[in-house]
Amino acid sequence: MEPLKVALLGSGSVGTQVARLLTAHAEELALRVGAPLELIGIAVRRLEVDRGAGIDPSLFTTDAPELLKRADLVIELIGGIEPARTLILDALASGASVVTGNKALLAEHGPELYEAADRGGVELYYEAAVAGAIPLLRPIRESLAGDRVQRVLGIVNGTTNYVLDKMDTAGLGFAEAVAQAQALGYAEADPTADVEGYDAAAKAAILASLAFHTRVSADDVHREGITSVTAADVASAKAIGAVVKMLAICERVVAADGSEGVSVRVHPAMVPLSHPLASVREAFNAVFVEAEAAGELMFYGRGAGGLPTASAVLGDLVSAARNRVGGSRGPGESTYAQLPLRPMGEVITRYHISLEVADRPGVLATVSKVIAEHGVSIETVRQQQFPAAGTDAGGQDRASLVVVTHSATDAALEATVSALAGLDSVAAVVGVMRVEGEN
Amino acid sequence: MEPLKVALLGSGSVGTQVARLLTAHAEELALRVGAPLELIGIAVRRLEVDRGAGIDPSLFTTDAPELLKRADLVIELIGGIEPARTLILDALASGASVVTGNKALLAEHGPELYEAADRGGVELYYEAAVAGAIPLLRPIRESLAGDRVQRVLGIVNGTTNYVLDKMDTAGLGFAEAVAQAQALGYAEADPTADVEGYDAAAKAAILASLAFHTRVSADDVHREGITSVTAADVASAKAIGAVVKMLAICERVVAADGSEGVSVRVHPAMVPLSHPLASVREAFNAVFVEAEAAGELMFYGRGAGGLPTASAVLGDLVSAARNRVGGSRGPGESTYAQLPLRPMGEVITRYHISLEVADRPGVLATVSKVIAEHGVSIETVRQQQFPAAGTDAGGQDRASLVVVTHSATDAALEATVSALAGLDSVAAVVGVMRVEGEN
Incomplete structure (x- = not known):
């Protein structure tokens, strides 16, 4: 069987692991896909940065557009809106399936990307965009395809969970806890996207879109960050047998006239200790999904990190590759419900x-x-x-x-x-x- | 779009819910599949039993073979080996995709069913066979397709978890706890399959097959039941800060010479209270999956019950139906690794x-x-x-x-x-x- 040509855009902590695993597990991946996966290049901004991890240096290129032209499958791990958006649109238009972990792009331009995939007759996968290694989007989109999701309630941002956990367990103030998270690599030098809830809001938009078959963008999400959470709030939570967590909540709501809508929000909240989300510590993620027939389900695991996120990327890559070999296509965008967004x-x-x-x-x-x-x-x-x-x-x-x-x-x-x-x-x-x- | 004809075999607690939801959510299911799903009949052993739940009585038939001939999609919920096996083989041969929750059949005759599906160019799905409503098989088979599963460790039998939980929390003896489980419908009148570990062994065989790309049958599973667990064992566990749980464990093992193998076993064990599985109470199920890149993942939810299990069945049905509409086929049996089974x-x-x-x-x-x-x-x-x-x-x-x-x-x-x-x-x-x- 002809090898499938894989192009990788970006070589940060996730990209490096993806490249490494593609090589280390090449034989096994080929058996699962039904054809070898050949990594044909890694597009980076600057060649001189040492990428380590034993990746063949000849794979690196600064010419992403040229690389895309030769690919059957494209993995986008650059992040941010541009040039990621244009590169993905070009890849889809040229007939390559795309795997991405870009939550901000999906939450802002998801429909445009899906339409491009549809026009190109190819696929768009993004399991890595929400809750890292945890299989979550596929279960919602496929395993629960015969059920009606009522609510998704989860901890989807590891940075804020780490910060709030340290405020709770080590008695740190907000600023101290953020500094510790930064020292350990759990928070960026500029922690705004995490602590102000932008990251969680993008993920909530993606979850709500899949769960409710309704287009939801990051702007539709009611967003409150954790910057104003104080040591006193954490102590107050303790006094009522609760703990402060940053939550993403997507709910099906029924108005007085019986019409259905959707509410999507991210904000800190006190969660009773008896609730399983209360015991999610450090930078872990966990998501509750409540469906009409299935009842409550919980998914738990590592929400970030190069290696865990690479697992999600490669799972998507194998799916896209298998479908290419078999001439199949997985489910595309599903927005038939288009439920109205309800205000906070x-x-x-x-x-x-x-x-x-x-x-x-x-x-x-x-x-x-x-x-x-x-x-x-x-x-x-x-x-x-x-x-x-x-x-x-x-x-x-x-x-x-x-x-x-x-x-x-x-x-x-x-x-x-x-x-x-x-x-x-x-x-x-x-x-x-x-x-x-x-x- | 032409409706897809769905035949249902069996009308117990799961079948009744499947039939009800197929009708109640017909419109939504059609939008998700891209074609209506038409329930054309329900095969039962005796017509006179009142099935309730508002199902059109004209759907019931005792002639399963005739019903199969007219179906595009077949849901098998009879359980046991025969006549389920023959009916499924006939359905697959006649070009219908099959969804089943029959763990015993899969653990004993899985390869034969997969081969029949392959020959028929159709699909075989069985998410409901393990851990009821919890999306578990699809995540292992697809989401982790780019990863290497090292270990699956879980509570996959709700009956034994209920019995052991009551021995722990209510101080009941084994016989009393079983009697209580029977009174509440968590245990059968003859609890052998659960308490002797046959049910868990079949599920472990299915999990190991998927996780390790290796054929594993129920006979390959080392099996010890919970009948000899005493109140003293439960007290001893407590004394070391642990709790007794019935576990299914599927592990990749590396021999001294570096060669890989698989060990699959079910038995009661003491689990430290600090481990998340220790807090799985009542009849709930939870499964840890440890993969090389993803790290530890946990899946939690209801492992049994008519309505939750129906969710898993309908998820599979929508997948099979979507693929039929799109001319696609999902992944088939994957046994390329065929790792040797290692003894206990x-x-x-x-x-x-x-x-x-x-x-x-x-x-x-x-x-x-x-x-x-x-x-x-x-x-x-x-x-x-x-x-x-x-x-x-x-x-x-x-x-x-x-x-x-x-x-x-x-x-x-x-x-x-x-x-x-x-x-x-x-x-x-x-x-x-x-x-x-x-x-």
């Missing part, structure tokens, strides 16, 4: 509200009344005097009041917080965080 | 050995010497006098000696236990159980 205000959630209040009789009654007036009900309330010097500058006694609500719309809960902030007896709203994940 | 004696494991010994100086020295002579080293040893009347009939004092070994071959460990049993100072070998799952 309609999402049903719970709030943990931490207030600093005047320590005098009747404050709890006032606070409870305001909450009830917004149609929100209280699950638990905990009131305590400030430990040591519990007085403000004017000598007035202060107390801490922590309310955990029952479920309500995010809009109602937000309005509740605003109203509480305006009360005379409330000195400050110390912290507000959603509570997610039932036990 | 070569497996590397650890033992928990509980002995009743004479309570006199020097016994620990004697026991330690015998263990060392077998090339086995001791991780921990715990010696204690029997609580109340710690004497035997002759009035001699007795003590309990619990040894947890380091890793060694199963043969060496077994020989160690035999030698210990023969010692004068050892009154009885109270319990022996493997310890699996590092933390």
